[in-house]
Amino acid sequence: MTSTDIPRLSVRSPGDLIAAVPYLLGFHPADSVVVVAMRGKRVTFAARSDLSDLAGPVDAGRPAAGAGGPVEPARHVAAVVARQLADRATVLGYGTASRVTPAVDAVCAALAEAGIPVLDALRVTDGRYWSYLCDEPECCPPDGRPYDARASEITAAAVFAGQVALPDRDALVAQVAPVEGTERTGLRLATERALRRRADLVDAAPAADLLGGRALRAASRAAIRVALRRYRRSERIDDDEVAWLSLLLTDLTVRDHAWERTDGRDADIALWTDVLRRAEPEFIAAPGALLAFAAWRAGHGALAAVALERVLTVHPDYSLALLLDDLLRRGVPPSRLDGWPAVRLSGLARRRGKGRRGTR
Structure with a gap:
């Protein structure tokens, strides 16, 4: 869970937000769900969880989904976001649809239960993103919308401000x-x-x-x-x-x-x-x-x-x-x-x- 303290970046589109996430976390997420919380127009917080915690196979000794599987971790994430006095959030899942979708659904449901409106819910993989909340083919085509974080003004502004986004969490552990x-x-x-x-x-x-x-x-x-x-x-x-x-x-x-x-x-x-x-x-x-x-x-x-x-x-x-x-x-x-x-x-x-x- 990360309180953001980076220079103000003008996020105008889902592509901009995707470009900003690695600088909010300090590394490029993979196999993760990230909740970006906002208060007013400002991003105030980013929370990341592993997909395995939210939507992975049931571990021995851990209850199945219907008895609190991905629901309890999702509620924990929602409670953390609510503690930041956030008034809205965007949920981003990184990985394959089969693993991301149930995790994103659980987190969105938990945020709604906590009274936090979800602006958008996205799946991000292989240079494309899909919205779970938009089915208009003009803006959200079925094969996803391409994005290039390297060409984003967000990336340029973050780098200019001295922000670093490591390749992955393993690089941070190193x-x-x-x-x-x-x-x-x-x-x-x-x-x-x-x-x-x-x-x-x-x-x-x-x-x-x-x-x-x-x-x-x-x-x-x-x-x-x-x-x-x-x-x-x-x-x-x-x-x-x-x-x-x-x-x-x-x-x-x-x-x-x-x-x-x-x-x-x-x-x-x-x-x-x-x-x-x-x-x-x-x-x-x-x-x-x-x-x-x-x-x-x-x-x-x-x-x-x-x-x-x-x-x-x-x-x-x-x-x-x-x-x-x-x-x-x-x-x-x-x-x-x-x-x-x-x-x-x-x-x-x-x-x-x-x-x-x-x-x-």
Whole structure:
């Protein structure tokens, strides 16, 4: 689910909308249903679901269509769109008619049930589109209407504005995939050095500094400060710095310190993407969740989603990732949480002060 935050594009036809969708999502959809929601004349939101979730074969343990098969996922999509205060929507299905039609029908029915008028419902494949709501051969011929997204003014305007549409979702997943080969070997060695460095720091701490807590907090703040500064100068941190930072972030107070300083800036997205890709698997939870937060704040819901998928595959109980995953699935727009996480963390600090010190 993606809240759109792109420059205003003048969509005057179904072909224009089809050209705009990849820039709303960040990649070209396939085997998908996309709902483009509008408020007034402005596109405000785009939600995408896999056809397999909406109209695929019934999985073992999943109810058949008549008992909630594609209906429940469709209702979820409609509820997410309604949460954006949308007053109209267009539904686009990408794929063959046999798979797209039941999915589009289910989504359109769910939107109607939610009180959201459907302007049009389209099937898109192989450079053509068909309308489910128009049967006039002059505008909607039986063999479909051709379109060329590359020749669209929408595409030109999006590219000029710096928007990127990756070839498919797999290309987006690759952006957060772990580095491999000799680079991975170097990072494993750097992680071993980071573990020894932490042990040495704790051992060298004075007796008054219980378990080296103050020394570790000071080192953590310095590491975060250096990393943020470096990426805001379009520089990178080296392997030892990645390993050290990812290790320090396993402390939730350190993670929260980084979280308070993370926004939707390109530099923040670049930092946490880099650390997520380079950190060892046991240390990806915090950088992956911080990337998801930064991407979500910037309106890049698809990037946030793939970052969370990677985290939750390895760390299924990581609370911040679960929280952000829930926000994305419910389509909560970033504007609803302006000032977060500072507001949330200050509230947590007040509650801690009233209760036991050090609890979480």
